[in-house]
Amino acid sequence: MDAAFYLQMTITAVVLSLLYILMASGFNLVFGIIGIVNFAHGTFYMLGATFVYWFMKSYGWSYFFAGIASVALAYGIGWLCERYLMRGVRGDILGSIIITLGLLMIFQSAAQIIWGEWDKAVPSPVTGVINIGGAFLPWETVLPMVGALVVMMLLYWFLMYTKLGLSLRAVTNNREAAALMGININFSYSLGFAIGCTLAAAAGVLIAPLWSISSTMGSTPLWKTFIVVILGGMGSLPGAVVAGILLGVVDSFVTTLFSSAAAHIFGFGIIITILVFRPRGLMGQI
Amino acid sequence: MLKRWTSIGVALVVAVSLVVVFLARYAKPAAAEKTGTFVIGAITPMSGLGASWGIPQTKGLGMAVDSINKAGGVRIGDTHYAIDLKLMDSKLDTAEAVSCCHKLIEQYKVKAIFTSDSAAGVAIRDIRDAAKVIGMDSGWSRDISKGTKYQFRFQPGSYETSLALYRYIKKIDGPGTKIAVLDPDYEGGWADTNYVKSWAKKYNLDLVFSEFYTPGTKDFTPILTKLLRKKPSYIDAGCSGGDYPILIKQAYDMGYRGTLIYKGDTMVRDMLEIAGPERAFGVHATFGLLDFVSKKATSEQRAVYKKVMETVGYVNTLLFTSYDGVFMLKQAWEGSGSLDADVVCNWLRTHEWHSIARGENIRVAPEAAGIYHGNKGCATTAPVSLVQMRPGGIYESWCLEAPEWESEFHEPPKNIKK
Numbered sequence: 001m002d003a004a005f006y007l008q009m010t011i012t013a014v015v016l017s018l019l020y021i022l023m024a025s026g027f028n029l030v031f032g033i034i035g036i037v038n039f040a041h042g043t044f045y046m047l048g049a050t051f052v053y054w055f056m057k058s059y060g061w062s063y064f065f066a067g068i069a070s071v072a073l074a075y076g077i078g079w080l081c082e083r084y085l086m087r088g089v090r091g092d093i094l095g096s097i098i099i100t101l102g103l104l105m106i107f108q109s110a111a112q113i114i115w116g117e118w119d120k121a122v123p124s125p126v127t128g129v130i131n132i133g134g135a136f137l138p139w140e141t142v143l144p145m146v147g148a149l150v151v152m153m154l155l156y157w158f159l160m161y162t163k164l165g166l167s168l169r170a171v172t173n174n175r176e177a178a179a180l181m182g183i184n185i186n187f188s189y190s191l192g193f194a195i196g197c198t199l200a201a202a203a204g205v206l207i208a209p210l211w212s213i214s215s216t217m218g219s220t221p222l223w224k225t226f227i228v229v230i231l232g233g234m235g236s237l238p239g240a241v242v243a244g245i246l247l248g249v250v251d252s253f254v255t256t257l258f259s260s261a262a263a264h265i266f267g268f269g270i271i272i273t274i275l276v277f278r279p280r281g282l283m284g285q286i
Numbered sequence: 287m288l289k290r291w292t293s294i295g296v297a298l299v300v301a302v303s304l305v306v307v308f309l310a311r312y313a314k315p316a317a318a319e320k321t322g323t324f325v326i327g328a329i330t331p332m333s334g335l336g337a338s339w340g341i342p343q344t345k346g347l348g349m350a351v352d353s354i355n356k357a358g359g360v361r362i363g364d365t366h367y368a369i370d371l372k373l374m375d376s377k378l379d380t381a382e383a384v385s386c387c388h389k390l391i392e393q394y395k396v397k398a399i400f401t402s403d404s405a406a407g408v409a410i411r412d413i414r415d416a417a418k419v420i421g422m423d424s425g426w427s428r429d430i431s432k433g434t435k436y437q438f439r440f441q442p443g444s445y446e447t448s449l450a451l452y453r454y455i456k457k458i459d460g461p462g463t464k465i466a467v468l469d470p471d472y473e474g475g476w477a478d479t480n481y482v483k484s485w486a487k488k489y490n491l492d493l494v495f496s497e498f499y500t501p502g503t504k505d506f507t508p509i510l511t512k513l514l515r516k517k518p519s520y521i522d523a524g525c526s527g528g529d530y531p532i533l534i535k536q537a538y539d540m541g542y543r544g545t546l547i548y549k550g551d552t553m554v555r556d557m558l559e560i561a562g563p564e565r566a567f568g569v570h571a572t573f574g575l576l577d578f579v580s581k582k583a584t585s586e587q588r589a590v591y592k593k594v595m596e597t598v599g600y601v602n603t604l605l606f607t608s609y610d611g612v613f614m615l616k617q618a619w620e621g622s623g624s625l626d627a628d629v630v631c632n633w634l635r636t637h638e639w640h641s642i643a644r645g646e647n648i649r650v651a652p653e654a655a656g657i658y659h660g661n662k663g664c665a666t667t668a669p670v671s672l673v674q675m676r677p678g679g680i681y682e683s684w685c686l687e688a689p690e691w692e693s694e695f696h697e698p699p700k701n702i703k704k
Contacts, residue, residue, distance in 0.1 A: 008511045008540075016505065117337040119528050121560040129539055138539040211504035212532055212560045216334040220502060255508035260500045261471070263508075 004134030009256050011137055015210075017248025018148035019203055023221055024228040024240035025155060026199030032172040032235035033192030036086065036096040040103035042222025044074050044197040048204030049213045050111055053122050063125040067205040071198050078197030082190045090189075104218075111215040124209035144206035151202050155195075159237075168192055172235070231271050233284020242282050246270070320365040324625060326351075326612070327372040327390035328400040329383050329410065335502050335528050336378035338556055339402040343424070344373050345598045346608030347400060354612065360619050367625075369612075372396065378501070380409040380473075391417045397625055398422060398615055402604060404430060404474035411437055418627040422611045424604055426524070426549075427477035436627050438634075440614070441607040444478040444524055447549045452485040459519065461490035466518035468509065470529065471498035478524040478549070494518055503529055506536045514542055524549040531560035538565040555600055584645040610643040 023045060030038045048070050055066035081103060089095030124140035131137075159165035170178040171188045179185050203221070211217070228247055232239025247267060254263040274282065328347055330340035351371045359366040372394050374386035383406035390396045391413070399414055401407045404425030411434055414421045421437035423430045426444040431437040455463055467482045469475030475498055486493045494516040499509055506529075513521065514537075521544065523533055530548050534557060537546065557566040583591070590609065594601060617640065619625060622633035638647040 005511065005515065009508065012505065012507045012511070112333055117333045117341060119338070119531070119556055119560060121531075121562075123562075129541070131541070136540045140539075212528070212556075214334065214337075214528070217504070220504075252508050256511045259497060260503065260509070261498070264500075 002134070004132075007132060007135035009252050011135060011141070012256075013245075013249045013252035015141055015145055015248075016251050017245045018145055018152075019207060019221070020224055020228045020247050021241050021244035022148050022151060022199055022203040022206075023225040024232065024244055025152065025237055026196040026203075027225050027229050028232075028235055028237055028240050029168075029199070030193055030196035031229070032237075033168055034082075034086070034090070034189050036093070036100070038193075038196065039097065039100040039222070040081075040107065041100075041196070041200050041225060042218030042220075043104045043107040044078065044200035044218075045204040045221050046111065046213075046215065046218035047077070047107060048074055048201030049122070049208040049217065050115055050120075050204075050215075051201070052205050052208050053120050053213050054115065056122060057120075063122065063209065070205050071201045074201030075194045075198045078194035079190050081197075082193035086193065087186070087189070108215050108218070115215070117215070119212040119214050121212055122208040140209050144210060147206040148203070151199065151206075155199070158195075164191065168195075227267070227271060229281075231274060231281055233281030236281065236283045239281055239283030321359075322365050322367045323370050324360075324367050325370045325372055325390075325394045325396045326398045326400070326615070327374060327386075327394060327396040328402075328608075329374045329376045329386045329390070329406050330400065330402045331378040332373065332375040334377050336376075336403055338528050339424075339604055340375070342598075342600075342602035342605040343400065343402045343608045345594075346602075346605035347371055347373075347612060349594070349597060349605075350609045350612035354616055360616050362619055362623055362625065367619075370394075376401075376403075376406050378403060378405060378472075380405050383409050384413065387413050391419055397627070400608060400611065401425065401430075402608075404477060405472050407437075408473050420615065420627050420630060422615070424607060426474035429473075429477065436631055440611045441603065444474075444481045444549055448478070448481045448485045448522075448524065451547065451549070452482070452489045452491060455520065456489040456491060462492050463520070464492045464494045464516065464518040465520045465522060466495035466513050466516060467493065467497075467522045467524065468495075468513065468533070469498055469524060470501040470503075472501055475501075475524075482522055482524065499529075501529065504532055506533050507540065510537055510540050510542070514540060518544060520545045520547055522547040522549075528556065531556045531566075534561040535565050555602075586642060587645050590642055606643050610641055613642060614639050 023041070026044075027038060027041050030036065030041070051070035051073055052063065052066045055061045055069055056063060059066075061069070085099050085103070086096060089099055124143065126139040126143055129136050129138045130142075157165075159169060167178065167183045168188055168191065170181065170183055171185060171192070175185065178188070204218075224247065228240055228243040231246065232241070232243030250267045250270065251263055254266045258266075326347075328344060330343045331337055332340045332344060348371060351369045354360065355368045359368045361367075372390060374390060376383040376386055383401070387399065387410040390399055396419055398420040399410070400422045401410070402424050404423075404427035407421070407423040407425040407430035408427060411421065411430055415434045415436055418436060421430075421434070422440050423437060424439065424441045424443075428439070428443065428445050431439050452465075455465075465482070465486055467479055469479045479496060479498070483493060483496065485491075495513045495518060497509060497513070499506070503509075510533075521537065521542070523530055523546065534546055538561070590606070591601070594605060594609075598605065614634075615630075618630045618634050618637075621637055621639070622629045624630060635649075638649045640646070641648050
């Protein structure tokens with residue numbers, strides 16, 4: 001097996017890893033701040049992709065403009081969901097699970113009714129293929145890679161260097177202390193939830209030109225997100241990065257070298273092994 | 287005088303009254319037209335994976351039922367029955383299909399159930415047979431009708447199409463031609479891979495790669511990385527439903543310029559929409575719409591085609607065959623004069639029926655309970671044919687050599703590669 005073969009697998013691993021990291025970061029943000037498991041997270045991924053298709057198809061917007069509008073719309077929906085739906089079940093784990101599951105069903109069914117059952121496609125803003133020593137890297141694959149890195153850098157900058165980001169981190173660390181320091185907890189919750197949904201939608205926007213779009217496209221990314229989050233540690237953003245890379249590599253290399261069934265066995269095998277010795281995940285704190 | 291006229295008047299009134307009473311009591315009333323309704327069902331994926339099969343099927347069934355009902359329904363004896371169509375979304379899930387089947391049989395007392403995929407067809411096969419409900423299936427696997435009494439495959443599947451296709455590949459490319467097969471990991475995919483393996487062996491083709499993938503896969507690059515190293519001349523992704531356009535797209539982007547095969551035309555719309563005309567160029571399917579679009583199309587077929595385009599807006603083999611299948615059952619119900627499954631199935635096996643899809647009268651062949659004409663290959667669709675996408679989204683069809691079929695339409699190209 002030559003270098004081109006391994007390079008092709010590495011390219012695939014990078015794309016998958018970045019997608020998983022982006023999804024898991026949003027999920028962890030929500031869990032870290034609000035303490036809920038958002039079962040509708042994959043649905044926001046679907047909505048991001050569907051919105052960009054809708055804006056491009058119905059209004060003729062460019063991909064970039066449609067993408068920005070899509071994440072903005074997802075942000076707004078996320079905010080409204082937290083403000084009017086989640087706030088009433090704050091602290092109630094079962095209630096929050098039921099509501100997020102309900103949101104999953106509602107959004108998925110609504111997407112099916114509004115945009116139809118057929119798979120849809122978003123034309124890529126970039127075309128062409130780069131041949132790197134026999135390995136093929138389409139430009140439309142470079143787009144989600146670069147896009148995901150930009151989004152992650154923006155997230156990092158926001159959380160580390162802005163006042164709002166600092167307040168979110170404070171709430172994550174100690175809710176009561178943050179409230180005593182004058183941080184508006186309700187606002188932080190809504191912001192955190194909305195940003196989490198936005199990150200999922202951004203992943204959907206970035207992947208839309210690469211794959212097809214359907215109302216059920218969020219289910220696989222959701223359970224992959226669960227794997228990454230549990231493996232990396234619930235609420236841990238650095239853990240999401242490490243686990244996302246691990247899962248991306250396993251998915252790419254094991255599927256290519258063996259089979260997709262083997263990738264499932266291998267992937268879950270690693271997760272179980274790690275969790276046996278480290279129940280809180282690779283970098284989890286709870 | 288007055289007394290006499292009074293007497294006559296009274297006598298007349300009495301006589302008329304007696305006549306009226308007599309007529310009311312003994313005269314037969316004019317026969318009132320009897321009406322009734324019975325139900326047929328469909329268990330087909332109308333959402334998610336498989337929607338590209340299920341939705342055309344529902345369109346075809348709906349059009350046929352509407353057409354029959356508007357024309358007076360199904361006439362059995364002196365009763366005109368309207369058909370009530372119940373559609374159930376199987377979501378391409380076996381458990382869901384079984385649940386839908388029980389509902390259709392127990393709640394709606396259906397007379398027939400249509401399916402579009404092997405997973406559902408195989409899963410409900412024995413349930414339908416036990417309940418004496420006629421099954422009309424278009425899935426890939428021959429197991430759908432194997433050993434059953436009331437189940438029929440009403441369009442060719444992988445067994446027939448792979449046979450014809452691989453025989454054709456050997457003819458034009460010679461023995462030893464490299465083939466790769468990639469199928470989804472469910473009933474239809476398993477059946478397709480088995481048939482491909484047997485026909486490749488029979489025709490001395492070199493099967494260099496064979497693997498199953500998880501249905502719903504969006505990223506084929508890991509599998510394609512491995513597959514493309516084998517340098518196949520043909521990639522047969524025979525049963526891949528909604529995944530196929532993505533597969534075409536990614537194979538093209540990874541540099542593959544050989545021939546991709548998809549055995550069925552349900553994906554034409556998706557190929558163009560998702561893969562794009564450039565990537566779809568050169569993709570081949572092995573049965574198409576020859577009957578309806580070729581020079582030999584009958585006026586009846588052209589009328590159906592026109593109606594479909596006006597009503598639905600796109601063409602699709604499963605739509606036509608489902609449409610045809612309902613009319614087949616109508617002829618069987620009326621011809622046998624019964625709704626009883628035993629009587630109807632016996633009629634189907636002993637009588638010819640008129641197929642709109644074939645434009646001629648055909649009869650169910652006894653073997654495999656398939657709806658085949660004894661010596662003309664597969665029924666209810668075009669003979670096994672080749673469809674090639676051209677730039678601009680146009681596709682042309684050629685008739686392949688089916689086992690007992692002579693090429694009647696366009697002369698196929700000597701080399702089916704681009």
